[in-house]
Structures are given as C-alpha cells and as structure tokens.
Amino acid sequence: MDEHSTRYTVHGGEKASEPQVKSGLRTAESDSRLTTSLCGIKLNSPILSASGTYGYGKEFSRLYDLSLLGAVVVKGITLNQRAGNPGRRLIETPAGLINSIGLENPGLEGFISQEMPFLREQGVPVIVNISGNTPEEYAALAERLDEEPGVSALEVNISCPNVKQGGMAFGVTCDMAAQVTTIVRSRTNLPMIVKLSPNVTDIAGIAQAVEAEGADCISLINTLLAMAIDIHTRKPLLKNTFGGLSGPAIKPVALRMVWQVAGAIKIPVIGMGGISSWQDAMEFILAGASAIAIGTANFVNPYVVPEIHAGLSKYMEEQGVKNISELVGAARINR
Amino acid sequence: MVNTIAISQARVTEHNFVAPNIKRLALQAPGIARQAQPGQFVNMRCSPTLDPLLRRPFSINRIDPTSGTISVLYKVVGRGTELLANIHRGDSIDVLGPLGTGFELKPQGRKVVLIAGGIGVAPFHPLAEQLVNTGYDVTCLAGARCDEEFAELNDLAELGVEMYCATEDGSRGEQGRVTNLLENTLHKRNFDMAYACGPNAMLAAIKQICGRAQLPLQLSLEEIMACGLGVCLGCTCEKEKENGFLHVCTDGPVVWAEEVKL
Ligand SMILES: Cc1cc2nc3c(=O)[nH]c(=O)nc-3n(C[C@H](O)[C@H](O)[C@H](O)COP(=O)(O)OP(=O)(O)OC[C@H]3O[C@@H](n4cnc5c(N)ncnc54)[C@H](O)[C@@H]3O)c2cc1C
Ligand SMILES: Cc1cc2nc3c(=O)[nH]c(=O)nc-3n(C[C@H](O)[C@H](O)[C@H](O)COP(=O)(O)O)c2cc1C
Ligand code: FES
Numbered sequence: 001m002d003e004h005s006t007r008y009t010v011h012g013g014e015k016a017s018e019p020q021v022k023s024g025l026r027t028a029e030s031d032s033r034l035t036t037s038l039c040g041i042k043l044n045s046p047i048l049s050a051s052g053t054y055g056y057g058k059e060f061s062r063l064y065d066l067s068l069l070g071a072v073v074v075k076g077i078t079l080n081q082r083a084g085n086p087g088r089r090l091i092e093t094p095a096g097l098i099n100s101i102g103l104e105n106p107g108l109e110g111f112i113s114q115e116m117p118f119l120r121e122q123g124v125p126v127i128v129n130i131s132g133n134t135p136e137e138y139a140a141l142a143e144r145l146d147e148e149p150g151v152s153a154l155e156v157n158i159s160c161p162n163v164k165q166g167g168m169a170f171g172v173t174c175d176m177a178a179q180v181t182t183i184v185r186s187r188t189n190l191p192m193i194v195k196l197s198p199n200v201t202d203i204a205g206i207a208q209a210v211e212a213e214g215a216d217c218i219s220l221i222n223t224l225l226a227m228a229i230d231i232h233t234r235k236p237l238l239k240n241t242f243g244g245l246s247g248p249a250i251k252p253v254a255l256r257m258v259w260q261v262a263g264a265i266k267i268p269v270i271g272m273g274g275i276s277s278w279q280d281a282m283e284f285i286l287a288g289a290s291a292i293a294i295g296t297a298n299f300v301n302p303y304v305v306p307e308i309h310a311g312l313s314k315y316m317e318e319q320g321v322k323n324i325s326e327l328v329g330a331a332r333i334n335r
Numbered sequence: 336m337v338n339t340i341a342i343s344q345a346r347v348t349e350h351n352f353v354a355p356n357i358k359r360l361a362l363q364a365p366g367i368a369r370q371a372q373p374g375q376f377v378n379m380r381c382s383p384t385l386d387p388l389l390r391r392p393f394s395i396n397r398i399d400p401t402s403g404t405i406s407v408l409y410k411v412v413g414r415g416t417e418l419l420a421n422i423h424r425g426d427s428i429d430v431l432g433p434l435g436t437g438f439e440l441k442p443q444g445r446k447v448v449l450i451a452g453g454i455g456v457a458p459f460h461p462l463a464e465q466l467v468n469t470g471y472d473v474t475c476l477a478g479a480r481c482d483e484e485f486a487e488l489n490d491l492a493e494l495g496v497e498m499y500c501a502t503e504d505g506s507r508g509e510q511g512r513v514t515n516l517l518e519n520t521l522h523k524r525n526f527d528m529a530y531a532c533g534p535n536a537m538l539a540a541i542k543q544i545c546g547r548a549q550l551p552l553q554l555s556l557e558e559i560m561a562c563g564l565g566v567c568l569g570c571t572c573e574k575e576k577e578n579g580f581l582h583v584c585t586d587g588p589v590v591w592a593e594e595v596k597l
Contacts, residue, residue, distance in 0.1 A: 052567070052568075053562075053566060053567060054566055055564075055565060055566035059562075059564045059565055059566050060564075060566070062340055063340060075566075075568075083578055083579040083580060084571065084572070084580060085566060088559065088569070089559075089560050089568070089570075089571060090560070090561050090569035090570075091387055091559075092387060092389050092559075093388075094386050094388075095385045095388055096388065097388060097389065097561060097565070099561075099569060101567070101568050101569060104568045104571075104580070229470045247385075247388055247389065248385045248386075252453070276385060296388075296561075298562065298566070299389060299390070299561040299562040299563075299566075299567055300380070300385070300388055300389065300390065301429075302340075302342060302431060302562075302564065303342060335483040
C-alpha cells in the first residue's frame with residue numbers, strides 16, 4: 001500500500017498482501033473538500049453515524065479510523081439503564097429492516113463512565129442521542145451532559161413515547177415536540193439537534209415548531225412505523241406489534257421529507273434514511289442536508305463510511321467543487 | 336485475545352453438495368483463517384444487491400491457516416441460502432469475520448461429548464480437531480430427521496471421533512431424537528464436558544438432561560442478526576440468572592448453558 005495514497009488506515013482488514021481487499025478503501029484525494037461545519041462544530045466530513053447503528057464507536061474503530069466521520073452519533077441514552085425489548089427484535093423486509101430494540105442502553109451514568117473515556121480519545125466530535133419518557137427526563141439528561149467534557153452536541157430523539165400522554169410519541173404533535181425542545185434548551189448550552197419522527201402528517205410544521213423553540217439543527221428521519229405478521233401463528237411478529245423501518249426501502253420518503261424540512265426552516269438539516277452509497281448521500285445534500293448520517297447500511301457493509309467518503313471526494317474532484325458545503329441544497333436552486 | 340475483524344471479497348475455491356440440501360462453501364480468506372477459533376462465525380452477503388439486505392451468519396466449519404481457507408457448511412432454507420447456493424467456484428463473496436466467542440477448548444477432564452441437531456453439526460469439525468489433537472476422547476451424538484439431513488459424519492469419524500446417530504424416521508442409527516440418544520448414552524457412560532448445537536427446542540432439552548447429570552454444557556446459539564458486530568443489539572437471548580439479555584453475536588454464539596434462558 002502506497003503510504004502517500006492512503007488517507008486513513010484500515011485496521012485489521014485483509015492486508016495489502018492479499019489481493020482481494022476491497023479496492024474502494026484507498027484514495028489519494030485530500031479531504032479538505034469534505035470538511036464542513038454544523039452549528040459551530042467543525043466536521044472532518046459531512047458523514048455522521050446514525051444513532052443506534054454504530055454502538056459507541058468501538059466496533060467500527062477496529063475497522064477504520066473514526067476521524068473519517070464528521071461526528072460519532074451514539075446509541076440513544078436514557079436516564080436509567082434499559083434492558084430493551086423482549087422477543088424478536090429484527091425483521092428483514094425487501095431492502096429494509098424493522099427493528100424493535102427498545103432503547104437498550106447502559107443509562108446516563110453508565111454511558112459516561114463506560115463509553116465516554118474511549119470516545120474522547122478518537123479525535124472526532126461526539127453527539128449524544130438522548131431519549132426520555134417525560135420532558136423532565138430529557139431535561140435531566142441535557143443538564144448532566146452539558147457539563148461532560150468531550151460531548152460536542154445533543155441529538156434529542158423525540159420519537160419516544162410520552163408516558164404522560166398515553167404513550168403517543170413526543171414528535172408527532174407540534175406542542176409536544178416544542179415542549180421537549182424548550183425544556184432541553186433551558187438546561188444546556190450545547191448545540192441542540194432535534195431528531196424528527198417521520199410518522200406525522202406535516203413534517204415541516206413540526207420542524208418549524210422546534211426551530212422556534214431554539215433548536216440549532218434538525219435531523220431526520222427516524223424510522224417509519226411498520227409491522228409484520230407471522231401467517232403460521234397468525235400473530236404480529238413483534239411483541240410490541242410495531243417496530244421501526246429503516247434501510248434503502250425508506251430512502252425516497254426520507255429524501256422527500258428532508259427536502260420539505262430544508263425548505264421550511266433556516267437552521268441546518270442532517271439527512272438520513274436508507275443512505276447506502278455516496279450517490280444516496282449526494283442526493284440528500286443536494287436536497288438541502290448540511291450533513292448526512294449512515295444507519296442500517298453499516299450492518300450491510302461495515303466499510304460503507306470509508307466508501308462513501310472516498311466516493312464523495314472523487315465526486316467533488318470530478319465536479320471541480322472546492323467544498324461540499326457549496327452543494328448543500330443545490331437541487332433546489334435551478335428549478 | 337482480541338482478534339481483528341477481516342472483511343474481504345473472498346474467492347470461492349470449492350462449493351459442493353454434501354447432502355441433498357446441504358452445501359459446503361470453501362473460501363480463500365487468509366485473514367479469517369489465520370485467526371478463527373472453533374465456534375466463531377462469519378457474516379456473509381448472499382448477494383451484492385440490497386435485497387435481501389442483511390448478511391447471513393454461518394459457523395466456521397473448516398479452518399486452514401496454512402492454505403488460508405475457511406469453509407462453511409449450510410442448509411438451503413430460504414432466499415439468502417438459495418442465492419448462496421448459486422455462487423460458483425471462482426466467484427467472489429463478501430465475508431466478514433471471524434466473529435463472536437467460540438468454544439471452551441480446555442475443558443476439565445478428558446472425555447467430551449458433542450451433540451448435534453441437523454445442520455448444528457457445522458461448528459463441530461474444528462472443535463473436534465482441536466480436542467482430539469490435545470488428547471481428549473471425543474464422542475459425537477448426531478441427530479436428524481432422516482439420513483439425508485446428515486453431513487460430516489464420516490469427516491468427524493476420520494478425526495477419531497466416536498460417532499453415534501439417531502434419525503426420527505429410523506433411516507440411520509437409532510430411531511428417535513438425539514435427546515433420547517443422549518439420555519441412553521448418559522446411562523451407560525460418563526463425560527466431563529458436553530457441547531451442543533442445534534434448534535433451540537433441542538438445546539433446551541439438552542440443557543435439562545445435562546443439568547440433571549451435572550454435566551458442564553456449552554451451547555452454540557442461533558438468533559436472527561443484522562450487524563454481527565455488537566452494534567445493533569438485535570440478536571438477544573434472555574439471561575438465566577439476572578434480568579437482561581445476552582447478545583448472541585458477541586457474548587456468543589457459544590455460551591455456558593446456565594447463562595441463558597431457553
Ligand atoms: C451464529 C450463527 C451460526 C449459524 N451457523 C449456521 C451454519 O453453520 N449452517 C447453517 O446452515 N445455518 C447456520 N445458521 C443459520 C443461518 O444463518 C440461517 O439459516 C440463514 O441466515 C437463513 O437465511 P435465508 O435467507 O436462507 O433464510 P430466510 O429466508 O431469511 O429464513 C428462512 C428460515 O430460516 C430462519 N432463519 C433466518 N435467519 C436465521 C438465523 N440467523 N438463525 C437461525 N435461523 C434463521 C427463519 O426464521 C426462517 O424460518 C447460523 C446462525 C447463527 C446466528
Ligand atoms: C437497530 C436500530 C437502532 C436504532 N436506535 C436509535 C436510537 O437509539 N435513537 C435514535 O434516535 N434513532 C435510532 N435509530 C434510527 C436511526 O438512527 C435512523 O434514524 C434510521 O434508522 C434511518 O436511517 P437508516 O435507514 O440509514 O438506518 C435506530 C435504527 C436502527 C436500525
Ligand atoms: S447482530 Fe447486531 S448486535 Fe448482534
């Protein structure tokens with residue numbers, strides 16, 4: 001492997017002596033074309049991990065240098081530890097995946113003591129995804145993380161059920177979405193990203209409500225509510241009946257929602273939903289996303305992040321574009 | 336030991352039926368062959384397209400660090416394995432591994448028994464090889480619905496493993512289930528350690544039998560997986576002793592029987 005043509009190390013992959021190495025992993029291009037910023041955070045690239053598909057970064061750090069990412073977005077954290085849902089948690093669908101993980105996580109303090117020391121060492125911004133059952137839980141999470149060194153921003157997952165409202169997700173009404181945003185805003189000076197649920201009739205309206213309450217950025221989409229039935233037992237396959245659909249199957253819907261939201265607000269947008277290639281990533285950027293996140297594709301191809309990184313670099317060069325931020329929303333302009 | 340994970344476009348060096356519905360796929364994958372331990376698995380893409388989307392996990396069935404090859408032994412059961420069955424020698428396939436926690440290779444005592452249900456025999460060849468080479472007496476009880484669903488029996492015998500089998504239709508060996516075979520065998524003989532792999536219902540029965548006989552038991556579990564790496568948290572199995580879940584791809588696939596609720 002030519003030292004100069006290697007921008008990042010691939011840890012433990014089939015080494016150069018073995019010809020079957022995935023060739024997409026090496027590139028000679030400088031990555032300055034991909035550097036960007038998001039609510040004041042400098043990003044090495046516009047590529048983020050999507051919460052819940054990347055753990056806390058350790059596993060993928062064995063495959064490639066995490067600094068290829070603009071930021072690591074970690075698995076959703078709740079105030080208390082959660083064991084997650086019983087029963088089957090995964091269902092494959094055509095080009096998609098339904099999950100019912102149930103926010104299994106070590107809890108706020110567990111996360112801080114077990115995961116933050118490693119994350120702080122990676123030289124990449126850390127965005128902590130937070131979930132709560134009540135506005136007060138979100139507030140407590142925000143307050144504690146605000147003082148934690150190495151946390152660059154919070155991503156507020158408002159797709160969680162509001163136990164005080166009969167389990168309806170916070171993110172499905174403007175009022176509840178705004179309520180969570182307001183309380184988190186009052187407890188943290190960290191940049192606040194609010195992650196929207198796509199299971200709504202007016203996604204742009206929710207985005208505007210959240211922007212008005214002081215969100216610095218919007219990310220979308222979370223998973224689409226979905227289900228599957230076992231025809232032999234004649235019962236839903238998931239104990240909770242519904243799960244969340246992700247993967248390539250949802251990409252066109254996600255892209256449409258990113259387009260709608262980016263057109264309705266002034267704060268930046270992180271786009272996600274089914275992104276599996278650099279071409280997919282480019283579509284979201286052209287639709288108005290300042291950064292993009294990779295979720296389910298990490299399961300299918302653990303090297304998808306380096307591959308998208310290489311693909312975007314090459315595209316920038318071929319198009320003669322100095323920096324990727326010049327292309328954010330470009331598809332909206334010449335219509 | 337923390338091994339590194341290799342991912343490669345591995346070349347298919349052999350791909351043959353070993354039984355009417357069971358194939359062995361041999362791959363040139365030196366990075367995996369160099370590190371793989373008995374009981375670990377690989378996660379493979381059965382097609383380069385996005386449908387079916389997920390990789391499919393398979394136990395590593397042969398490990399040859401010298402030639403840099405590994406094999407998997409699989410039964411065709413659905414779309415992924417059907418697509419896999421059509422891959423030709425010389426083609427490349429995307430394989431990730433070695434993954435997970437393998438078998439205990441230095442059990443106390445000298446006499447071990449391997450209990451296989453159907454294609455559950457897949458992880459046992461590398462295990463038996465190591466155990467035989469380090470001086471253990473290895474017996475294998477293999478069960479299947481019918482003779483046509485057996486694989487590996489001769490290969491294991493050639494390693495010096497004492498083989499017994501049972502079929503539900505009586506077409507080979509004793510008639511009945513492998514659990515009956517185990518009970519009968521335990522009446523006559525003592526073992527120091529047992530290993531089992533097969534459907535969950537079979538593992539649950541074996542856990543009870545071995546529990547009564549106070550025979551230490553390791554199980555190789557199967558669960559639907561997405562990442563195989565420990566990041567999606569989708570491959571869970573309930574813990575026996577405390578609340579919460581094991582993750583089959585990292586805590587397993589091989590676990591001590593008393594750790595897991597079946
Ligand atoms: C650690 C591990 C090791 C395995 N080792 C082997 C092996 O050595 N040889 C072998 O033949 N099979 C093995 N399996 C099972 C194998 O992964 C499945 O048979 C395969 O994924 C089915 O894919 P498919 O697309 O053909 O079937 P699908 O069309 O997806 O499903 C067909 C049937 O298989 C079941 N199934 C699907 N995925 C799994 C799974 N991950 N585990 C168990 N059942 C499943 C489904 O419930 C369904 O009944 C292993 C599984 C695990 C978790
Ligand atoms: C297994 C799994 C776990 C997830 N966990 C979380 C989570 O904890 N918090 C969250 O905000 N989103 C979670 N998500 C949603 C993803 O972050 C992402 O929004 C969604 O999957 C769409 O992107 P994708 O199609 O690229 O996966 C999860 C998704 C999957 C597949
Ligand atoms: S398969 Fe993803 S955690 Fe085990």
